Amino acid sequence: MLNYGAIANKPHVFQSLTGLKIEEFQQLLPRFEQAWNEYVENHHIQGKIRQRRYGGGRKSQLESREDKLLFVLVYFRLYPTQAVQGFLFGLGQPQAHEWVHKLSAVLNAALGYEKQLPEREPHRLEAVLRQYPSLEFIIDGTERRINRPKDKDDQNQYYSGKQKGHTVKNNVISHRRGKVVFLSDTYEGKKHDKAICDEEDYQFPPKSKLWKDTGFQGYEPKGVTTLQPKKKPRNGALTEAEKQRNRAISSERVEIEHQIGGIKRCKIVVDKFRNRTAHYVDDVMETACGLHNFRLTYRQLATA
The missing domain is CATH 1.10.3210 (Hypothetical protein af1432)
Incomplete structure (x- = not known):
């Protein structure tokens, strides 16, 4: 045992x-x-x-x-x-x-x-981000597979064409050289990353810098400098200068991929999610972010 x-x-x-x-x-x-x-x-x-104290028996x-x-x-x-x-x-x-x-x-x-859980309320996001003087942040979306819903309408809403299966989705925001500071609500897999941003109406501190990928095409929050790789035009090609700029942005933005990789050390947010208890699919993602932040904070302190 x-x-x-x-x-x-x-x-x-x-x-x-x-x-x-x-x-x-x-x-x-x-x-x-x-x-x-x-x-x-x-x-x-x-x-x-009680007939007897808690812990008896x-x-x-x-x-x-x-x-x-x-x-x-x-x-x-x-x-x-x-x-x-x-x-x-x-x-x-x-x-x-x-x-x-x-x-x-x-x-x-x-x-x-331990103060390791990410913020969940969009209306508090700006105040939370102000705590990081560099004002440099990265945003990305992440999907998790779930069992196929029984309801036909839910099957359609949770089907992700990108993943070719039924999924749930979250947006994650981290600060540069740091931990995950915000986790969106959990949405059905059909919902687009940018649509989540628009629905939750994220507010960033003025003069912030935000790295994002092409999944957030058109997302330009007010007062924020955004950096995103340029898409290759249809029936066209990128110039060498555009390719170099894309590589430079990707080398900075890749940090959030490492953050998401740290979150997904927990197999509960990697394997197909089997549990149907209400809200548990959202709760486990928050806890997995907290465990990642806890590990990161402890190891940074240990090497300081």
Whole structure:
């Protein structure tokens, strides 16, 4: 049975299973315990009439705080079926399902306490971006595959011609040489990247510089200098100068591809998403961004 004690002295295995180094795990653990205690207080103690105190009765296989955090990190990192997740930790599938959703919320709260979650509200975006004096940002869209919806109208809305499958989509904004600072709402795969920008009405600080790709063709927020590779004209060709400029822009913009790659260390946002619980497809993307930001911040501090 998998537990913290079994792999705490195996750093390579530990990082492969969780996506975090053991030191990073220990850094996150106090915040996770804080979030767990608040969850228990809010959901199991307040307003409850009990015959015995919370925690009485048969002991859980996930009794320690370390095992709880390990459980949810393994789920995000590897995204096994819940039957397999339960088998790994000595639980049945129904218990694994309950713990997955309970501890996902706790992990998200812990990352919030660490101030690693991206902003989600577009009306607060400008204020958040003002915290970065360079005022240089990169925007990109990312898609994730989902199971085909049962409803025919939903099948049409979630079908992505680019991915040739049913997907959901988010826009991501990061600052240069930094972490993900904003994550859009989760939209159906048919929706265009620029349409998400228009709908959420992003506002940037004046004199900002924004790198974008051709998926944002025509997106020109007020007071912002945008840099985008030039499309090859139909039945034409780019000049050598235009090709060089495109390469220069792409070499700067590629940074957000690394950020998205960091987010997608969590297989839960890479593999076809199987869970149909309301809002969970959006919640896991936010948490995956938070885990990426947490890793990035901790490793930057470690090398400073």
